[in-house]
Amino acid sequence: MNTLKAAQFRVVFVHVVLAALCTVRVVAQDAPDVGPHPHQPLKPMESHIGHVTGHAKDAKTDYRRYCAGCHGDQGDGNGENAVWLDPKPRDFTIATFKCRSTPTGTLPTDQDLFNTIGRGVTNSNMPIWNTFTDHQRANLVAYIKTFSPRWEKEKAGDPINIPAEPPVTIESISHGKALFTKLECWKCHGPEGKGDGPSAATLTDSKDQPIRPYNFASGGDDARFKCGSTNQDVYRIFMTGVDGTPMPSFADTIQPNDAWDLVHFLRTLQVHRHSKENDVLKAAGGTIPPYVDKAAPSIQPASGAAGGGN
Amino acid sequence: MRASKYAAAILTATLCPVLMFGGTVSGKVTYTGTPVKPKPIDMSKEPSCAKQHNPPVTTETVVTGQGNTLENVVVYISAGADDANAPTQTVSFEQKGCQYLPHVLAMHTNQDLKVLNDDQTSHNIHPLAKVNREWNKSQPPGAPPIDAKFDQPEFISVKCNIHPWMHGWFAVLKTNHYSISKENGAFSLPDLKPGKYTITAWHEDYGTQTQEVTITGNETKSVDFAFKAKAY
Incomplete structure (x- = not known):
C-alpha cells in the first residue's frame, strides 16, 4: 500500500511540476513585447x-x-x-x-x-x-x-565591385600560384591548401577561440566555402576578408585581374572537385608551370622555382 | 595664401606663451612585487625576421627598467582638459623585424594613422577593436602604407595572425595630453592650464589607475604611479 501511495504521489508530483513548468513556459511566451534587451521595447528595425x-x-x-x-x-x-x-x-x-x-x-x-x-x-x-x-x-x-x-x-559599406571573370588559362593558374606564395596565403592555408600552414595551429578568432583555416582539399563536387561556392564568392572573400577571423582583406593590395588568377589557382587546390580550372590543368599535363613575369624588367632570368613570384 | 600664413604666425605667437608657460604633471611609473620575466620570441618560422634579432627579442607585455620602473604605460588626462581636435600630423605604426614599433602607440580620436611594413614578409594588421570597428587587412612586402583612423576612445589590441608573437596596442584617446613611460618609468604632461585634472595610467597587463591633480599656474606637479605586478 505504502509503495502504491508513494507511486501515486510521484505521479501527482510529476504532473504538478510539469504543469508548473508549462505555465511558466506559456507565461514566458505570452510576455508582452520583450525585445532583445529586457525591459526595453523591440526596436522598430x-x-x-x-x-x-x-x-x-x-x-x-x-x-x-x-x-x-x-x-x-x-x-x-x-x-x-x-x-x-x-x-x-x-x-x-x-x-x-x-x-x-x-x-x-x-x-x-x-x-x-x-x-x-x-x-x-x-x-x-x-x-x-x-x-x-x-x-x-x-x-x-x-x-x-x-x-x-x-x-x-552606421550604414552598410558599399559592396565591392567584382569585374567579369577572365577565361581560365594555365597562365592564370600559374600566376595565381605565384600570388598564393607571394601573399603568403600558404602560411595559414598550407602549401597544398589543406589548412596546415606553419601559422595554422596558432590561429584564434576575435573572441580568442581557436579557429582553423579553410582546407581546400576537403570535399568533392559539393565543396562549399564559408561564404558561398561560386568563383565570385571566392573572389569576394579575399577582397572583403572574413571579419572576426584571422583572414584579412586583400582589397588594398591585389588588382582585380590578379585576384581572378588567384581564384583560378585556388580551384585547383580542390583536388576532388570537378572544375574548369582542374580541366585546364589536366589538359596542360597536370602540373602548374612556373610563373614568368613578362611585365617585370628581366634583370635576372626567372628562377625555376614554381610560384617564385618576386 | 600670404595673409593666411601671417594669420597662422600671429595665432602661434599668441598661443605659444599660453602653451609654454602652463603647468606640468610629471612623474615615474614603477611596479611592486615580482613581474613575469620577458620570454625570448621564437621567430624561426619567419627566417627573414629571425636573422634580424641576435640575441632574440623578448616579449613586450611587461617591460621594466632598473629601479622597478615600468615602461609602456600610457599616462593621460582623462578628465579636466578641454576637448581638443585631432592634431594634423600623422602617427606611424611600423612593422619591422616582425615586431611592432612602437609596441604601444597613442593617438587622438580621428587622428590619421599610417601602418607601414618594412619587412620582407606579408603581415596582416588586425586591430581587435570592440568599441571601434574591427578590421583586418593584408600588407605584403612593398605594399603602400595602410591609412586608418578610429573615432572612439579605446585601447585596441593589435595582432598579426600570420606571426602570432606580434602583438601591440593602439591607445585611442580623447586628449592630446598623453605620455608613454620610458624605460626609466618617466612621463611628462606639459602645457596644462590651471585647473583640476584626472590623470589615468594604463598598462596592458596591470590595468588602470587614476589620480587627481590641481594645477594652479606655472608649476610642475609630481605624480607617481605604482602598479602591482602579476605573478603570471
Missing part, C-alpha cells in the same frame, strides 16, 4: 531585400524558436547550446560579420545577412535555413539588427 521588407517585430517567434537556442535571447551568441558548438555562434551584439559583400570593418548589407541565413555556414553548426519564406528571412535580418546600436548609427 527594418530590412530591405529586393522588393521584400522585413520587420523585426514579425521575427520574434521565429527567432525564439529557431535561432535563440544557439545565438541566445540577447543575441550575444550564448544560447543554451553554445557550449557544445565550435565555432561558436555569432554574437550579434558586436555586429561583426564574416560573410559580407562590403569592405572589412563595415556593416554588411541586408542582402548579405539574408544570404547567410539561406546558405548556412559550412564547417559550422549553422544549417541551411531553406525552410523559411523570403519574408521570414527578411524579418529575421531586421531582428538581428536590433541587437547592436551600430545599425542605427
Whole structure:
C-alpha cells in the first residue's frame, strides 16, 4: 500500500511540476513585447531585400524558436547550446560579420545577412535555413539588427565591385600560384591548401577561440566555402576578408585581374572537385608551370622555382 | 595664401606663451612585487625576421627598467582638459623585424594613422577593436602604407595572425595630453592650464589607475604611479 501511495504521489508530483513548468513556459511566451534587451521595447528595425521588407517585430517567434537556442535571447551568441558548438555562434551584439559583400570593418548589407541565413555556414553548426519564406528571412535580418546600436548609427559599406571573370588559362593558374606564395596565403592555408600552414595551429578568432583555416582539399563536387561556392564568392572573400577571423582583406593590395588568377589557382587546390580550372590543368599535363613575369624588367632570368613570384 | 600664413604666425605667437608657460604633471611609473620575466620570441618560422634579432627579442607585455620602473604605460588626462581636435600630423605604426614599433602607440580620436611594413614578409594588421570597428587587412612586402583612423576612445589590441608573437596596442584617446613611460618609468604632461585634472595610467597587463591633480599656474606637479605586478 505504502509503495502504491508513494507511486501515486510521484505521479501527482510529476504532473504538478510539469504543469508548473508549462505555465511558466506559456507565461514566458505570452510576455508582452520583450525585445532583445529586457525591459526595453523591440526596436522598430527594418530590412530591405529586393522588393521584400522585413520587420523585426514579425521575427520574434521565429527567432525564439529557431535561432535563440544557439545565438541566445540577447543575441550575444550564448544560447543554451553554445557550449557544445565550435565555432561558436555569432554574437550579434558586436555586429561583426564574416560573410559580407562590403569592405572589412563595415556593416554588411541586408542582402548579405539574408544570404547567410539561406546558405548556412559550412564547417559550422549553422544549417541551411531553406525552410523559411523570403519574408521570414527578411524579418529575421531586421531582428538581428536590433541587437547592436551600430545599425542605427552606421550604414552598410558599399559592396565591392567584382569585374567579369577572365577565361581560365594555365597562365592564370600559374600566376595565381605565384600570388598564393607571394601573399603568403600558404602560411595559414598550407602549401597544398589543406589548412596546415606553419601559422595554422596558432590561429584564434576575435573572441580568442581557436579557429582553423579553410582546407581546400576537403570535399568533392559539393565543396562549399564559408561564404558561398561560386568563383565570385571566392573572389569576394579575399577582397572583403572574413571579419572576426584571422583572414584579412586583400582589397588594398591585389588588382582585380590578379585576384581572378588567384581564384583560378585556388580551384585547383580542390583536388576532388570537378572544375574548369582542374580541366585546364589536366589538359596542360597536370602540373602548374612556373610563373614568368613578362611585365617585370628581366634583370635576372626567372628562377625555376614554381610560384617564385618576386 | 600670404595673409593666411601671417594669420597662422600671429595665432602661434599668441598661443605659444599660453602653451609654454602652463603647468606640468610629471612623474615615474614603477611596479611592486615580482613581474613575469620577458620570454625570448621564437621567430624561426619567419627566417627573414629571425636573422634580424641576435640575441632574440623578448616579449613586450611587461617591460621594466632598473629601479622597478615600468615602461609602456600610457599616462593621460582623462578628465579636466578641454576637448581638443585631432592634431594634423600623422602617427606611424611600423612593422619591422616582425615586431611592432612602437609596441604601444597613442593617438587622438580621428587622428590619421599610417601602418607601414618594412619587412620582407606579408603581415596582416588586425586591430581587435570592440568599441571601434574591427578590421583586418593584408600588407605584403612593398605594399603602400595602410591609412586608418578610429573615432572612439579605446585601447585596441593589435595582432598579426600570420606571426602570432606580434602583438601591440593602439591607445585611442580623447586628449592630446598623453605620455608613454620610458624605460626609466618617466612621463611628462606639459602645457596644462590651471585647473583640476584626472590623470589615468594604463598598462596592458596591470590595468588602470587614476589620480587627481590641481594645477594652479606655472608649476610642475609630481605624480607617481605604482602598479602591482602579476605573478603570471
